[in-house]
Amino acid sequence: MTTNTNEIQFSKHKKNLYTGSILSFLSILFSVLFSASDATLASVWMLSNVTGFTLQRSRFCFASGFRDLFLFGSGFTLKGILTGLFISTVGFSAIMHWLVPNTGLGMLPPEAHIFPVGLSTITGGLIFGFGMVIAGGCVSGSLYRLGEGYVTSISSILGISIGMILAMMSWDWWNNNVIKYEPTLWLPQIQNIGYSWSIVITTITISALFLLVNYWESKAGIIDTNINENQNPAYTFPEKIFHYFKSIFLKSYSPILGGSILGILGILMFIVKKPIGVTGGLSHVIAIPLTKTGLISSETVSSLNELGGCTSSNESLVNSSFMMTFGVIFGSFVASIISGEFKIRTPKNKNRYLQSGLGGILMGYGATLSLGCTIGAFFSSIPSLSLSGWVFAIALGIGSFIGTKVINRLI
Amino acid sequence: MENENILDVRGEICPYPMLKTNKELDAVNSPELKVLTDHSPALMTIPPQAIKRGYACEVEETSQGEWTIKLTKQN
Numbered sequence: 001m002t003t004n005t006n007e008i009q010f011s012k013h014k015k016n017l018y019t020g021s022i023l024s025f026l027s028i029l030f031s032v033l034f035s036a037s038d039a040t041l042a043s044v045w046m047l048s049n050v051t052g053f054t055l056q057r058s059r060f061c062f063a064s065g066f067r068d069l070f071l072f073g074s075g076f077t078l079k080g081i082l083t084g085l086f087i088s089t090v091g092f093s094a095i096m097h098w099l100v101p102n103t104g105l106g107m108l109p110p111e112a113h114i115f116p117v118g119l120s121t122i123t124g125g126l127i128f129g130f131g132m133v134i135a136g137g138c139v140s141g142s143l144y145r146l147g148e149g150y151v152t153s154i155s156s157i158l159g160i161s162i163g164m165i166l167a168m169m170s171w172d173w174w175n176n177n178v179i180k181y182e183p184t185l186w187l188p189q190i191q192n193i194g195y196s197w198s199i200v201i202t203t204i205t206i207s208a209l210f211l212l213v214n215y216w217e218s219k220a221g222i223i224d225t226n227i228n229e230n231q232n233p234a235y236t237f238p239e240k241i242f243h244y245f246k247s248i249f250l251k252s253y254s255p256i257l258g259g260s261i262l263g264i265l266g267i268l269m270f271i272v273k274k275p276i277g278v279t280g281g282l283s284h285v286i287a288i289p290l291t292k293t294g295l296i297s298s299e300t301v302s303s304l305n306e307l308g309g310c311t312s313s314n315e316s317l318v319n320s321s322f323m324m325t326f327g328v329i330f331g332s333f334v335a336s337i338i339s340g341e342f343k344i345r346t347p348k349n350k351n352r353y354l355q356s357g358l359g360g361i362l363m364g365y366g367a368t369l370s371l372g373c374t375i376g377a378f379f380s381s382i383p384s385l386s387l388s389g390w391v392f393a394i395a396l397g398i399g400s401f402i403g404t405k406v407i408n409r410l411i
Numbered sequence: 412m413e414n415e416n417i418l419d420v421r422g423e424i425c426p427y428p429m430l431k432t433n434k435e436l437d438a439v440n441s442p443e444l445k446v447l448t449d450h451s452p453a454l455m456t457i458p459p460q461a462i463k464r465g466y467a468c469e470v471e472e473t474s475q476g477e478w479t480i481k482l483t484k485q486n
Contacts, residue, residue, distance in 0.1 A: 059451050059452040059455060061425065061452060063425070064425065064426065064452065064456075067426065068426070068456065071426060071429075071430070072429065072433075072456065072459075072460060074456065074459060074460075076455065076456070076459075136424035136425040136426065136427075137424075137425055141425075148451075148476075149476070150424070152424050221463050222459055222463065223459050223462050223463060224459075252451065252454070252455070255455075336476075340472075340475050340476065341451055341475070341476045342475070342476060343449055343475055343476030343477065345421070345422050345449050345450075345476075346422050347422045347423060347424060348421075348422050348423075349423075352423075352424050355424075356424065407426070407430075408430070411427065411430060411431065411434070
């Protein structure tokens with residue numbers, strides 16, 4: 001009996017599996033082609049594919065992490081984010097310790113996401129947090145949902161691009177009047193506390209937040225449930241293989257598992273090239289025609305580059321930021337094809353296109369100001385032991401709280 | 412069975428599938444509600460909300476990227 005049901009289930013997924021295999025083969029083929037010119041690019045491409053795959057499988061949405069706390073009293077996703085932050089903090093610290101053994105010399109570890117902290121971080125976080133709730137997903141969310149077939153993601157990505165253009169055009173003003181005066185604060189250098197105390201403070205804060213989220217949920221009456229499908233016991237070899245195939249490719253991952261994988265991927269990405277960020281690829285693509293046409297000066301772009309790990313550079317079109325952004329879309333596409341979840345989704349309420357676009361504009365502007373999105377300026381920044389990550393996170397929370405008040409009216 | 416309650420939230424963006432389900436459950440005290448959705452995160456977020464309101468949930472994949480969540484009032 002059990003073999004039968006497994007076989008039936010398997011044949012249902014056969015077509016998706018074949019298409020998925022071809023796509024995975026393409027991904028590896030791209031990687032081989034990239035490695036001919038730059039081995040790092042090839043690794044970044046593969047890691048970004050796995051990142052997109054994980055985001056899709058765990059339905060990981062940074063926007064919902066913040067928003068659902070206020071909207072439903074649920075910290076389901078936020079607990080996954082905190083788990084990822086904890087893991088990344090340990091790994092990032094090891095890498096940074098290797099790059100800069102002595103924190104007393106005033107040097108910052110190269111490529112770590114340690115940004116100036118101040119009004120620009122707060123303004124960027126507020127705008128971004130509000131925008132991601134309005135758009136129904138942050139930048140990474142829009143990218144992986146595009147891979148799953150959400151048409152509204154196109155308008156939110158267009159919006160993000162417009163927001164970035166507006167922010168780049170006003171960058172010189174922000175830089176000369178605000179950002180220039182902001183300090184870049186790296187925890188190990190504050191009062192010279194060094195790595196050990198910075199790690200202790202960061203991990204204890206993350207753990208305390210984890211407890212606080214659970215307390216919040218218990219107050220809101222949110223139940224932690226496991227809706228278990230009836231598992232067929234796996235006896236034979238094919239059954240065992242199908243069981244693992246199902247766990248990896250067909251069943252969704254819990255946010256805790258998703259967050260853990262993303263935390264590890266972040267560490268690997270830092271070892272290979274730099275911490276993960278997905279807005280950089282977009283702003284890189286946008287900055288090229290803007291500088292070519294003279295809409296923004298190349299000085300503006302290079303001043304953005306000097307500060308942010310997440311923004312563009314003067315390299316060729318296909319650089320590591322480009323790989324990260326587009327690798328995530330491709331990885332999510334493959335995941336949704338294999339699991340049979342790919343579907344072109346169009347909203348019946350056409351105003352949703354406008355809503356995603358407007359939310360996108362706010363996200364694009366905010367991400368440029370704070371030099372990154374929920375990934376670059378938050379998920380890669382707190383593990384970099386940067387104070388800016390925490391300030392950005394608080395602003396994101398406040399911004400999304402205001403956002404929930406608005407979306408309730410747009411039902 | 413003829414007048415079963417169906418809430419079709421296919422195509423909706425996040426978080427409207429969950430918001431609309433909650434609203435429907437709070438407004439109409441129906442013994443049964445079927446939610447049609449193509450938004451996979453809803454599979455994780457609707458059940459805890461429905462359980463909180465005293466409903467049992469059953470998730471069924473109806474076609475490529477589409478699910479039906481059957482909510483039944485528990486007494």
